[in-house]
Amino acid sequence: MSQVFRSTRVLTAQGLAPAALVVEGERIAAVSDWSGVWSAAPSGAILRDFGNAVLLPGLVDSHVHINEPGRTEWEGFSTATQAAASGGVTTLVDMPLNCVPETTSVEALEAKRSAAGSKAWVDWAAWGGVVRGNADSLPALTAAGVPGFKCFLIHSGIDGFAWVDEPELRLALAHLKGTGLPLLAHAEVVGPVNDATDALNAAGADWHKYSTYLASRPDAAEVEAIALLIRLAEEFTTPIHIVHLASARALPILTAARTRGVPITVETCVQYLWFAGEEIPDGATEYKCAPPIRSKENREALWTALDEGLIDMVTTDHSPCPPAMKRREEGRWDLAWGGIASLGLALPVMTTALARRGVDLNAAMERIAAWMAAATARLAGLSGKKGTLVPGADADFVVYDPDAAWIVSAEHLHFRHKLSPYLGAKLQGRVLETWMRGEQIFAADEFIGNPRGRELVRR
Numbered sequence: 001m002s003q004v005f006r007s008t009r010v011l012t013a014q015g016l017a018p019a020a021l022v023v024e025g026e027r028i029a030a031v032s033d034w035s036g037v038w039s040a041a042p043s044g045a046i047l048r049d050f051g052n053a054v055l056l057p058g059l060v061d062s063h064v065h066i067n068e069p070g071r072t073e074w075e076g077f078s079t080a081t082q083a084a085a086s087g088g089v090t091t092l093v094d095m096p097l098n099c100v101p102e103t104t105s106v107e108a109l110e111a112k113r114s115a116a117g118s119k120a121w122v123d124w125a126a127w128g129g130v131v132r133g134n135a136d137s138l139p140a141l142t143a144a145g146v147p148g149f150k151c152f153l154i155h156s157g158i159d160g161f162a163w164v165d166e167p168e169l170r171l172a173l174a175h176l177k178g179t180g181l182p183l184l185a186h187a188e189v190v191g192p193v194n195d196a197t198d199a200l201n202a203a204g205a206d207w208h209k210y211s212t213y214l215a216s217r218p219d220a221a222e223v224e225a226i227a228l229l230i231r232l233a234e235e236f237t238t239p240i241h242i243v244h245l246a247s248a249r250a251l252p253i254l255t256a257a258r259t260r261g262v263p264i265t266v267e268t269c270v271q272y273l274w275f276a277g278e279e280i281p282d283g284a285t286e287y288k289c290a291p292p293i294r295s296k297e298n299r300e301a302l303w304t305a306l307d308e309g310l311i312d313m314v315t316t317d318h319s320p321c322p323p324a325m326k327r328r329e330e331g332r333w334d335l336a337w338g339g340i341a342s343l344g345l346a347l348p349v350m351t352t353a354l355a356r357r358g359v360d361l362n363a364a365m366e367r368i369a370a371w372m373a374a375a376t377a378r379l380a381g382l383s384g385k386k387g388t389l390v391p392g393a394d395a396d397f398v399v400y401d402p403d404a405a406w407i408v409s410a411e412h413l414h415f416r417h418k419l420s421p422y423l424g425a426k427l428q429g430r431v432l433e434t435w436m437r438g439e440q441i442f443a444a445d446e447f448i449g450n451p452r453g454r455e456l457v458r459r
Contacts, residue, residue: 001025002045003438004037005397010055011369011389016362021055023395026437030391050399053432056347057369058090058122058396060376060387063243063267063315064343066092066124069115070100075320075416080343081121081453083318083414085442087344088398088431090122091377091386091456096129096150097161098319104129104161106140113455120453121441123394125380127184132162135171142175145457147380148182150243153225154190157290157338163190166228173236181458182239182265182379187225187250188291192218210280210287213333217292222247230257230264239263241379244317246272246291248301255310265379267313268302270346274353275299275421283331287421289317290338303357306371313375314350318343323419341420344413346372349422351402351429361402381458399433406430 003023010019010031018034022041041047061084067074084092094112096103103109103126112126128141130151138149149172152163164172169183176183197216205212226242230253233240242254245268257264271289276296280287287293305311319339327336342349347368354364369387377387385394408425410418434442441448 002042003048004041004045005048005050005055006034006037007050007055008034008052011057011365013390016054016365021389021395021397023438026395028389028391028393028395031389054365054400054402055389056088056365056398056400057373057387057389058398058434058436059088059347059372060091060093060380060382061089061316061318061343061346061372062093062313062376062380063269063317064092064094065098065319065339066094067098067320069111071098073322074098077116077119078121078451079414079416080318081119081124081451082447083344085121085434085436085447086414086431088347088400088434089344090396090434090436091382092122092124093147093380094124094126096127097156097158100160102129102131102158102161103127104131104134105137106144109141109144109146116455119451121447121451122436122453123386123456124453125456125458129161130164130168130172130183132164132168135168135175138172138175142179142181145459147458148184148241149176150184152186153228154186154188154193154221156186169232173232173238177236177238180239182241184241184243185225185229187229187242187245188217188221189225189228192220192224207332207334209282210277210284210333213288214277214292214294216334217290219247219249219294222291223250223253226250227253230254230262233257233264234260234262237263239265242266244269244272244291244315245302245311246294248294248298248305251301251305251310258310265312266310267315268306268311269315269317270342270349271340271421272302273299273306273314274349283328284421285326285328285331285333285336286419287340288326288333288336288338289319289340313379314346314371315376316342316346318415320415320417323417326419341415341417342422343415345408345420345422347398347400347431348427348429349425352427355428365402382456386456394436395438396436398431399435400429401432402429404428404430
């Protein structure tokens with residue numbers, strides 16, 4: 001079936017411009033001139049005119065915790081992928097922990113595939129996991145099609161996903177060398193965190209205060225971890241990816257490494273670009289994440305690094321849990337689960353943030369697509385297939401009103417548990433429709449048809 005989708009504002013390779021997407025089956029066949037494509041459309045083609053709405057490539061969120069199998073009461077494929085579709089995200093890449101079993105073997109990957117079944121509303125892939133003692137499992141996971149691997153350099157919060165030290169990293173990198181697959185790392189080391197926490201407890205610090213939690217995860221934990229990862233990436237000439245960078249104090253060593261050509265990439269998350277530590281209320285544990293949200297000054301430095309290309313991409317690190325695990329009644333940061341629920345909100349949050357920073361609409365849309373679609377697709381080995389509106393790519397796109405003003409309430413949240421620090425936020429930009437592989441999956445705040453998401457296997 002041929003379809004033509006037209007708008008005065010399509011994000012083409014040349015930027016935001018009048019254009020039409022000619023779609024044959026599941027893929028984009030051409031990106032054509034806006035004015036003449038109607039008369040030249042294939043015979044019998046379905047013609048759709050979106051007027052002045054913006055057409056963006058479907059976003060790719062390469063850092064989410066779907067939590068299924070094993071902890072579906074935390075999230076699950078159905079609700080996570082619906083939340084994604086509602087926010088214009090057409091591809092998710094699932095982290096290998098918080099599910100049971102953790103995705104550290106082919107058997108666990110097959111369990112995840114079985115659990116996903118026909119529940120996914122968007123396409124998805126699964127990172128493999130690197131934990132203590134599983135280095136010999138990495139070749140089989142590579143052959144099974146994972147796009148890369150994730151590890152922690154500090155306790156992950158999940159006992160079954162054990163953090164690794166330098167010797168274990170070396171074993172993993174020896175297996176990954178030459179494959180082209182990235183090693184993703186939660187870049188905090190345990191020493192500075194333990195030292196800071198012990199000192200706070202010895203001083204009788206109040207764990208209801210956000211300042212106490214922030215002091216317990218010092219910048220040094222990130223800086224030391226990233227210095228180690230840079231050294232290993234350089235030695236093994238193997239790509240390493242820093243997930244959820246929070247500390248701007250690591251930027252100088254990352255700049256130096258990139259100048260030397262070290263194969264290291266960096267993401268930050270929406271929460272580090274939107275919130276600031278000074279503004280977080282004491283006891284408001286829905287804001288807890290690790291690394292923590294730091295100061296306004298730190299936030300500004302992250303924005304500068306993103307604008308200058310040192311930070312490559314923006315993800316959500318959507319990491320939900322049952323509300324009781326946030327311990328809101330007690331309000332103790334040391335007891336609460338660390339993870340922010342945000343899937344489906346990233347596009348309007350980033351649109352609003354860029355507008356506040358004085359970035360014009362055309363530039364904002366181009367940057368968002370670069371940071372949250374093209375770069376994340378590249379990390380997951382999906383360049384040319386996802387995250388772009390070019391011939392040959394999957395016909396994944398978002399119909400977006402960048403000017404719509406609204407206030408986030410629970411009814412807008414499609415993930416399982418409606419607890420999020422974004423509740424009450426005044427945002428600019430609403431997703432009107434989401435299309436995946438040439439089919440509409442979300443429109444007018446409703447999900448269309450049945451789940452049609454597929455696993456994307458790297459070959």
